[in-house]
Each structure stands twice: as structure tokens, then as C-alpha cells.
Amino acid sequence: MRLNTIKPSPGSKRPRLRVGRGASAGQGKTCGRGVKGQRARKGGYHKVGFEGGQMPLQRRMPKVGFRSALKATRAEVRLDELAKVEAAVIDLAALKAANIVPAHTELAKVVLSGAISKPVKLKGLGATKGARAAIEAAGGSLEA
Numbered sequence: 080m081r082l083n084t085i086k087p088s089p090g091s092k093r094p095r096l097r098v099g100r101g102a103s104a105g106q107g108k109t110c111g112r113g114v115k116g117q118r119a120r121k122g123g124y125h126k127v128g129f130e131g132g133q134m135p136l137q138r139r140m141p142k143v144g145f146r147s148a149l150k151a152t153r154a155e156v157r158l159d160e161l162a163k164v165e166a167a168v169i170d171l172a173a174l175k176a177a178n179i180v181p182a183h184t185e186l187a188k189v190v191l192s193g194a195i196s197k198p199v200k201l202k203g204l205g206a207t208k209g210a211r212a213a214i215e216a217a218g219g220s221l222e223a
Contacts, residue, residue, distance in 0.1 A: 098110035098111060151183065152183060152184060152185040152186065153184070153185070153186050153187070154174075154180040154181065154186070154188075155187070155188055155189075155190050156174060156179055156180065156187050156189045156190070156204070157189075157190060157192040157193045158189065158190075158191060158192060158193045158194060158195040158210060158213055158214070159192070159193030159194060159195065160179050160193070161195055161199050161201075161214075162195055162196070162197055162199075163177060164177045164199075165177070167200065168200050168201075168202050169199055169200065169201050169202070169204070170201070170203045171184065171186075171187055171203060171204065174187055174204075187204050187205070188204065188205035188207065189201065189204055189205065189207070189210040189211075190207050190209075190210055191207055191209030191210040195213060195214060195217050195219070196217055197217065197219075198217055198218035198219040198220075199214060199217070200219060200220050200221075201214065201221045203222075203223065204221070206221055
């Protein structure tokens with residue numbers, strides 16, 4: 080295959096519909112715009128979702144729930160993920176380097192999910208009560 084031989088696959092590029100070329104062409108007279116009204120006019124502009132002044136659907140529907148802006152900067156770490164980190168002291172930078180938390184994370188917390196067998200030393204990370212007990216039972220430690 081060469082760059083000068085590349086073509087779109089057959090049927091993927093349909094020809095532009097030529098409107099206003101008479102009744103036999105299929106799109107004559109009003110050219111598929113219907114009869115009169117704002118959308119039939121040349122510059123007939125209307126906003127997406129505009130319903131002629133009626134309250135639009137996206138504004139009629141009830142708003143549900145709450146989306147926290149802080150959620151993007153927080154992360155949870157499971158106990159079995161801590162075993163994957165090859166660092167003497169596990170902190171936020173070590174978790175980011177091991178691709179366990181996203182790069183834009185500001186705070187991380189260890190939760191009791193999975194199991195840990197090797198002793199780990201955590202620094203600057205939060206931990207739930209159960210996770211703290213499991214880490215200390217494995218011979219690890221936590222420091223703020």
C-alpha cells in the first residue's frame with residue numbers, strides 16, 4: 080500500500096445532496112426545508128434544545144444528586160495494591176509512580192479491601208480503622 084493509492088472505502092463518501100434543482104431531482108421548490116417559518120429562512124438560527132419559547136426538556140427535568148469537585152483529587156487505595164509498590168516508604172509520590180492513583184491526586188486513603196502480608200511503611204496517607212489494623216498486624220506502620 081502506498082500513500083497515493085489510499086482511498087476511502089466504497090460507499091463511505093456519499094455525494095453532496097444538490098437541492099433546488101427541480102421537482103425531478105427530488106429536492107426542488109422548498110429544498111427539503113418545509114413551508115415558511117424560521118427554519119425555512121436563509122439565516123434561520125435557533126439554539127440546540129430550543130423549543131419555541133416553551134421550557135426546554137433539559138430545564139424541565141429535575142436535577143438529581145450532588146457532584147463533588149473534590150472527587151477528582153481524592154483516591155482510594157486497596158490493601159492488595161500496596162503490595163505492588165516497590166518502595167521502602169510508601170507515600171503519594173510512590174503510589175503515583177506505581178500507577179495506583181491518578182497523577183492529579185492530592186489525597187489518598189487506604190481502605191480495607193484485599194489482604195496484605197508484607198510489612199509496609201506508609202507516610203502521609205490516610206487509612207481506615209480496619210486498614211490500619213491490618214497493616215499493623217502484618218508488621219507495617221503508619222505515620223502522618
